[in-house]
Amino acid sequence: MGEIVLGVVADDFTGASDAASFLVQQGVKTLLFNGTPQEPLPISNEKIAVVIALKTRTEEKNKAIVESLSAFSWLKDNGAKQFYSKYCSTFDSNETGNIGPVIDNFLEYQNIKYTIIAPSLPINGRIVKNGHLFVQGVPLNKTHMKDHPLTPMWDSDLEKLISPQGKYESLKITEDMLFASDEQIFSLVDEFGSDKDHFYVIPDYVNENHGARIVELFGDLPFLTGGSGLVGNLGRKYRKEGKAVSEVNYSSTEGKAIILSGSCSETTLQQVENFQINDGNSIKLDANKLIEGTQTKEQIWEEISSSKDDAALVYSSDTPENVKNAQSSGVEKISEILEQTTAYIAKRAKQHGYNRIIVAGGETSGAVTQALGYDAYVVGESIASGVPIMVPLNNKKLRLVLKSGDFGQEDFFMRAVNLTKGDSNDS
Numbered sequence: 245m246g247e248i249v250l251g252v253v254a255d256d257f258t259g260a261s262d263a264a265s266f267l268v269q270q271g272v273k274t275l276l277f278n279g280t281p282q283e284p285l286p287i288s289n290e291k292i293a294v295v296i297a298l299k300t301r302t303e304e305k306n307k308a309i310v311e312s313l314s315a316f317s318w319l320k321d322n323g324a325k326q327f328y329s330k331y332c333s334t335f336d337s338n339e340t341g342n343i344g345p346v347i348d349n350f351l352e353y354q355n356i357k358y359t360i361i362a363p364s365l366p367i368n369g370r371i372v373k374n375g376h377l378f379v380q381g382v383p384l385n386k387t388h389m390k391d392h393p394l395t396p397m398w399d400s401d402l403e404k405l406i407s408p409q410g411k412y413e414s415l416k417i418t419e420d421m422l423f424a425s426d427e428q429i430f431s432l433v434d435e436f437g438s439d440k441d442h443f444y445v446i447p448d449y450v451n452e453n454h455g456a457r458i459v460e461l462f463g464d465l466p467f468l469t470g471g472s473g474l475v476g477n478l479g480r481k482y483r484k485e486g487k488a489v490s491e492v493n494y495s496s497t498e499g500k501a502i503i504l505s506g507s508c509s510e511t512t513l514q515q516v517e518n519f520q521i522n523d524g525n526s527i528k529l530d531a532n533k534l535i536e537g538t539q540t541k542e543q544i545w546e547e548i549s550s551s552k553d554d555a556a557l558v559y560s561s562d563t564p565e566n567v568k569n570a571q572s573s574g575v576e577k578i579s580e581i582l583e584q585t586t587a588y589i590a591k592r593a594k595q596h597g598y599n600r601i602i603v604a605g606g607e608t609s610g611a612v613t614q615a616l617g618y619d620a621y622v623v624g625e626s627i628a629s630g631v632p633i634m635v636p637l638n639n640k641k642l643r644l645v646l647k648s649g650d651f652g653q654e655d656f657f658m659r660a661v662n663l664t665k666g667d668s669n670d671s
Contacts, residue, residue: 248285249487250478251319252295253312254330255342256606257613258648260297263330263472264623265632267293270479272488276621276634278613280315285322286620286637291488293479294319295623299610300342301332302395308342309349316350326466327354328478332606332648333363333370333471334384335377336395337405344409347469351412351442358437360462361402361414362470364449367629368651370471372449375416376400379650402446412442419448422457429461449473456480472630495625495633496666497643499599501555502548503657504586506608509649512561515604519557519657526557531578534585541588548589549596555661558589561604583607587615594642600664602645602657609646616644627660628652 249272254260260276267274274293285294296315300308316327329350331343347359364372369380377384383400384390390397399405403414415436417429437443447458455477463481468474482488503519505512520526527547533539548556560582590601590612601616603609618636621644626632631647643664653659 247291248294248319248322248324249291249482250293250326250328250475251316251324252293252328252330252475253315253319254295254297255301255308255332255336255346256299257297257609258606258646258651259301259330259332259472260295261623261632261634261646262630262648262651263328263475264293264295264634265626265630266472266476267295267479268623268632269626270476271483272479274623275637276623278619278621280311280318281619293482293488294322294324295330297613300346301336301606303342305340305342305345309345312342312346313349313353316353326468326478328475329467329469330472330475331363331469332395333365333368333377333473334379334387334397334650335363335402335405337384337397337399338395339408341395341409343469344406344411347444348411348442350467354467356442356465356467358433358443358445359465359467359469360458360474361406361444361446362449362455362458362468362474363402364455365471365473365630366449366451366455367473370473371451372402372446374418374448375402375446377402377405406444406446410444412444413440414444414446417445417447419450419454422447422454426461452477495643495663497599497641497664498666499597499641500553500593501600501602501661501664502589502593502598503555503557503559503602503604503661504590504608504612505557505559505561505604505657506582506586506611507605507649508561511650511652512604514654515652515656516557516559516561518654522655522658524555524557524657525551525553526559529558529560529582529585531560531582534581535577541585544585545589545592548593554665555600557657558586560586579607583611587611591615599641600643600645600661602647602660602664604647604652604657605649613644613646616642618642618644627663628656631656633664
């Protein structure tokens with residue numbers, strides 16, 4: 245059996261691939277599983293990181309807890325030395341959200357006194373300052389994410405966000421405090437926790453110096469939580485300790501490319517527009533027409549497959565206002581038909597030699613990965629920060645790229661198409 249230096253459980257697939265990419269960048273060989281494996285670790289005699297992608301971000305609380313603890317248990321049974329709960333750097337702020345309950349149950353299950361809450365990812369503009377989460381300099385609850393249909397952001401104060409979800413109190417460590425002596429910081433932590441069974445530590449994390457300092461202080465804790473920024477700093481720690489070296493994986497492959505976009509973030513909307521401006525072939529999904537039957541998944545696939553273009557974009561991405569206006573048939577029904585259609589197209593694309601599959605949006609990525617049917621990936625180089633190319637262990641020809649809505653450059657889709665394209669493309 246190999247040694248798992250770090251076992252990460254992520255609440256969706258794009259978050260999992262995001263975390264995995266930061267480990268690979270630091271030279272840590274990383275495997276990503278879509279769901280908790282049913283078999284023992286398939287790699288032996290190696291030191292690796294393992295990331296398990298769940299779909300618990302918006303699941304019912306008790307189900308999310310059971311699935312998360314099951315994933316952590318598998319990691320522990322397969323020799324994991326350290327554990328990490330990975331959630332979105334823009335944080336699920338619902339009072340009934342799953343971040344707090346998952347953390348609490350693992351702390352209690354493993355009898356761990358405290359952990360870190362660190363959702364920062366400075367390279368993508370997500371930082372924690374004075375205990376508040378900012379996105380591109382704007383407080384979380386003032387961004388466009390405040391009106392997210394599934395996880396609206398009602399506050400930026402992490403202590404207030406975690407309080408309704410979790411059972412325990414929080415200790416904030418501000419930027420100034422972070423660079424006090426180790427003795428002073430641990431004295432503060434010990435004093436705060438002296439009368440508590442469990443608690444959370446919320447450190448400021450404005451830049452990578454802060455991330456490195458957090459890992460210097462708390463990097464040996466058995467359980468950490470947060471975004472992918474802290475995962476990257478843990479990877480740097482492992483590299484310095486000589487743990488694990490990632491293999492070089494080829495980016496390119498033969499076959500056409502399909503881009504499937506369901507994210508409605510401003511970043512993704514700009515990426516869709518950029519692809520279209522550069523003469524990319526694109527097809528818009530209309531959920532209400534799909535429900536009515538005036539647009540069908542079979543018609544969409546026929547249009548794609550009859551095109552001679554190297555790449556095609558199929559998207560339901562739209563502005564929040566247009567999405568709201570289009571939800572006349574109900575949010576759940578709209579989401580279901582879009583996910584079903586996207587999954588169908590992904591499956592047909594794979595069957596017809598489209599070996600480059602690029603996906604934008606967490607829910608869309610979940611639907612696509614389920615349709616493709618692969619459950620284990622080797623993680624390769626990144627197209628953008630937090631967005632790696634992945635190769636299924638059971639299909640070395642396929643290249644899968646999954647990105648969260650706000651990730652990637654304006655020309656991300658064009659970059660992904662070009663980077664995954666092989667010298668020969670005759671499928």
